[in-house]
Amino acid sequence: MRTDPPPHRPFEAFQEFLLSCKLQWTRNLYPEVAQRYRAAAEAAPAKPKTVEDVEKLIAGDTTYRYFAWFERHLQKMKYSGRYGLANHYGAHRDELAPMIEATNNERLVIPPDFVPPAYYPAIDIHQHPGGVHGDSVAGMVYERGARTTTPLLDKHGDLHQRFTRIAMERLGKQPKRIVDMGCGFGKSTRPFYSSSRDTEVVGVDLAAPCVKLAAHTAAEDQARNVQFRQGDAADTKLPAGNADLVTSTMMLHEMPVSHIEKVLHEAHRLLAPGGWSIHLDFLAGDDPFNKFIHYGHSARNNEPFMPPLDQMDLAAAHRRAGFDKVEITRFEEMTGALSPENKAWRFPWVVIAARKAA
Ligand SMILES: C[S@@+](CC[C@H](N)C(=O)[O-])C[C@H]1O[C@@H](n2cnc3c(N)ncnc32)[C@H](O)[C@@H]1O
8 A cells, every 4th residue: 555645746856856966966976076085185295094184185175065065955855845755744644644553463563651762862863854753654754765865776675685685694594583673664674574484573663653664564565474563672572592683774873882782782682592693784994084974974964873883893892792703794785886996975884793602
């Protein structure tokens, strides 16, 4: 059943225009900034080593300032204003919200009086007014917004399939139970529950509007092997030692380091001996320019926990949670993304995998 509002030509045209601008930003403006930075770095008396060194060289550059302005304001225009997503979906709230208020949906668990951790409602993440939790149509707004977050990818679909394949290969066997932490509206959970109907999958997310949409989609898929729960990944209330795989996609960078520590402990608790904890997220690597761009994105997209994740010692945090080793590998979100030929802007994707001792 449709969860988009009826087509509205001015809205569609405006969003198409923003997407064209974002593509221009990704493919042309970013390489121009990188090129200008390299020229400035070569001419500098000393090689830039830190984010601050990079900032001194490029922050006043006009092309960089265009780049930063467009990053902030294209996203703002996507969500806010007359033809923004929030207004478009909000205008149809009364017809859209009941579609996902599936009280008889056995795939959905919404605990009464659930209180999210304090960091969560304090931020309008992605510049989404009220965040992905604050409104009955917030899950649908997020779903629509996510279709154009990385415009070179085909609606993110392939990315989630690729990550699912990698996680399954790492596991090396058909899992009996999977927990997808920070499942959002179920995009990351769907390839797992669709890959085998013999695997039980639980998606957990703080945002009720998102898990409701995820459960609605699973009902449309007629999937019987999945459940979506409103809950905190740091304290899922799920049984210990039961899962073969605990996973998350783009969740760790949305929480403070102190919460990541708790999430890793919870992942370890949930896993059966020999099970894997595998997270897809962003680490900018050692290059100070890549860090500068990533931290700038964090500030401009209202995602303040990206730099602390980037700077934390993930291997040590995993050891404190009980894992004995952690493997961090770069993730190619689409064919050719990691090729030196690819000059376009991209997130610094990584797969963070750790095994619980057998
Ligand atoms: C960028 S979204 C990714 C959603 C989904 N995994 C995907 O790939 O489409 C991050 C999600 O993490 C959720 N989240 C943030 N902190 C969380 C926590 N402590 N426990 C559970 N979910 C959390 C947010 O509500 C949001 O839906």
